Amino acid sequence: MALLQELMDAYEGKIVKPSDALLHKTTTLLQDGMNARAFGEFEKPEALGDARWTDELILSTWYMAETGKVPDELNFKTGESDGGFDRLDFQFLQEDDWLEHSDAIDTKLPLNRRGDGKNEIEIDIPWYGGGMSYGSVSVNVMMSRAKNAKHWNTLMSTGEGGYPPELYEVKENVITQVATGYFGVEEETIQAAPIIEFKYAQGAKPGLGGHLLAAKAGEEVAKLRGSVPFVSLFSPFPFHSTYSVEDHSKHLDWIETVNPKALLSVKVSTPHDVDMVAVGSYYAGAHIIHLDGGYGGTGAAPEIAKKNIAMPIELAIPKVHKFLQKEGVRDKVTLIASGGVRTADDIAKAIALGADGCVLGTTDLVGMGCTRCSNCEGGPSGRGCPWGLTTTDIELQEWVQQDWGSRRLDNLYTALQWRLRDILRKLGLSNVRELRGRTDLLSYISKEAGE
Amino acid sequence: MLESAAHVGLQAPDGPLSLDKFGAESARIGREVADGYHRYHIDTEEVDDVNPLPHRFLVTVGKVGLAKLITKEAMTYFRPWDPHxxxxxxxxxxxxxxxxxxxxFIPRPxxxxGCLRCEVQHPEFVKVLPxxxxxxxxxxxxxxxxIAAIDEEAKKGMVPVRGQGYRGRFGGPGFDGMLTDMSEIVRPSRDGIHGRELxxxxxxxxxxxxxLSFDSDGxxxxxxxxxxxxxVPFVFDLPPGDLDSPRLAKVVESTSRRIDTLACLDAHTVAKNRLDAPNVVPVLDNAEAFRASEFPRARLIELRSTPDRPWGWDAGGFDLARExxxxxxxxxxxFEEGWQDRMTKAVESGAKVIHLLADLHGRGSDGTFVTELFKEAHMILLEQGRRDTVTLLGGGGIVGADHVPKAIISGLDAVALDLPVLFALQGRSNGSLRxxxxxxxxxxxxxxxxxAEQRLTNLCGSWRDQLLEILGAMGIREVRRLRGEFGRSMVVRHLEDEAFEGIAGYVGGGS
Known part of the structure; x- marks a missing residue:
């Protein structure tokens, strides 16, 4: 009878934590399958990719995540969105003037430019991991990213979903996010973090707040968020305690009281007055102004918001950079860009447009297998990502094991850093910080030329 | 307190109200007000497909490959004591x-x-194709x-929500070249979760x-x-081409009544099918203006040009209809040559509603897109000091929920829907839709x-909710305030000029 029951459960696809044998089979097939595609052993899947993340961009990211090297056969630099980063290029020097490709090309980025006695944090690469909350992703994904952040002496944001206990193991590399629902915001999680990130808005759904669907708010998620299991959760827009820049300043004062050494990051979207918002944030005490552009990632957002509300990051960076310069405060604040930054080339272009560094989110997920099918929020199955990324389903989340995930990201970051250095040396720069605001090193591929 | 009770039409208690009765009386009034409360809402309800769209993907599985896999896995994993x-x-x-x-062996595409897990996991014999x-x-x-978005909206009546970021092109022509603004702090109200509720x-x-003018007696x-x-800031327009039919007219009429908007219908269809109603807008040829008297219940009647005078202004027909x-x-x-003059003359003659029409790709006869044309119409009236004396309706190229707020930002009061009706009802088109x-x-x-009525209602509910998302992000509390608010939009081309000016090879103007 037990065997029959087991047979029936298997036939019906009963959802349970996978056995070791199933785990081994599935992860082996998935990982081998990704490699087979990335290495060109099979043709590119016809349904893979979109204008922003083309099939080649996804496959090249898989390639880099497996090998730590950039591919020869795939376009790992740009998408086909017909604008923004995809129409910008670099004006490289003549080959004779290129620098040697070496580790001596400095990619470090200091984050505290205020000289105010708070944490002096310098990360080894000019990017860190964007917020993805526990609940929107599994602990395995969070820890894969966090471990990789530690390995690379960079950072990863918690997103707004609490602080799983496992994260304390790498707390020096974890940013605690305070967002409008205050989920998981506690004295300990603020005191543990080197940086506190205030999320005012998110590029993919600016001005709309967040919504974790009930199916994804399971027991563990609810426990960390202090909520009732399987009840959907709203993160309202905006902070109900903020009516003005003075109220914003009050927020930052509150954090300073709880953790006097922490750096303060303010994450905002990109409305038409984003330059004013940035300057206001600086004067309120922010060390980092984090702009999240309209084409950024999300676990769930109305389609109308993704496409239409607020501006793409490529257009916001120069606006803010120039305004901070005009105000005479550009060198006292770190400008971080996210929302549609996919590749090392995008990072370099964002910096050339005026950012100091970038935040990556989707790129990490693609490195771990994401095909951008857009079913993160649950999809018709209600279980979340079938690849085990944006899910807390007890079976699916096991497809991403922490060691494998962090190894993939390590490789990916190795390739990204290699390419960033490659760009810098071809521009004759020995330091990524020299690239900031150097729009003279960029060129625009006009539609006529591109075609 | 009692005055306000009377004001809202409630029954005041007999005799003077003593302090000890005050609480109970206050509660009673509150209850009555609450019972009589009605907040506008569109009731949506998921409906089944009658003529479903082709599904997004085709899935092919090599039967031999699958059989081999099952055999291999059975041999690898099956143990009598632990069959796996x-x-x-x-x-x-x-x-x-x-x-x-x-x-x-028989997949269900x-x-x-399109997650592609199957194709990645089993590249030898599984294929997923658009x-x-x-x-x-x-x-x-x-x-x-x-079409797929409209179909989904009409089926479910919900705001389409998905994971991952935007997948399309950077900006683009037409409405895609316009972005809407948001505020980091301001929201429509501090009530409710997101402030959108009101x-x-x-x-x-x-x-x-x-x-307003007052005489000496006040x-x-x-x-x-x-x-x-x-x-809602959208109305149903005349069905384009050969789609006009009595059965469609009846559906559009009943839906417009249900959600409290308007349905523009051919006057002959209205008369023949006895559809005259306050929510129906009979559309008459100018030459038949005298027939306006046949629609006593209509609140709005529209006149269209007679074929021999497509660009002129025939004041005679208008005066007759008014009479x-x-x-x-x-x-x-x-939006044919000389439309500006025609509009001005119509308004000068006393027209209170101007219904502007581009082709179904949103272009005027000179190729200008409707965002520019609507803006021009709005500005002409504004400069003449007449804007609030006229309602601007407009249509052409409105095929997505985001087009509604963008058209209103461009200067319209309300938007006219044409093709979305066809696709909401799971109709099919042939050839060009221009x-x-x-x-x-x-x-x-x-x-x-x-x-059909539920499908159209769902579409309207979904589009209204998406409009609320846009307004909520801007911190605007009513759509009337969105009209002509160009400052709450951003034009990608202008942003690019600002951002990329000075970069080698950038010549501006959407090059």
């Missing part, structure tokens, strides 16, 4: 594509969402993407005087408002009225 059925029978799909009675039948729907402007989407149709003199209100009808008389004006008169299409053979 979970491993042998595991399927690489969480959506049920391979969960039919015969598993992967309609359930496929469905060419879906891709070829629509035309160069109204794409299969628009946003108003009602718009006024007709004319407001630019000022009584109102001069012109008074001549308008009525609809609850024989109490309804507001609106004028339909195509010229109104030349559109050919078919509606489902059995157009069940209840089903």
């Amino acid at each position: 059925f979970d491993v042998i029978l595991s399927r690489p799909c969480t959506y049920g594509v391979f969960s039919g009675p015969l598993g992967g 309609k359930l496929c969402v 469905n060419p039948e879906l891709l070829k729907m629509g035309d160069s402007y109204t794409t299969h993407g628009h 946003i108003g989407t009602a718009v006024d149709i007709g004319s407001k005087p630019m000022h 009584k109102l003199s001069g012109s008074t408002p001549e308008m009525f209100t609809i609850q 024989v009808s109490d309804a507001i008389i609106g004028i339909r004006i195509h 010229q109104r008169a030349k559109v050919t299409g078919t509606l489902p053979r059995e157009l069940d009225r209840e089903w």
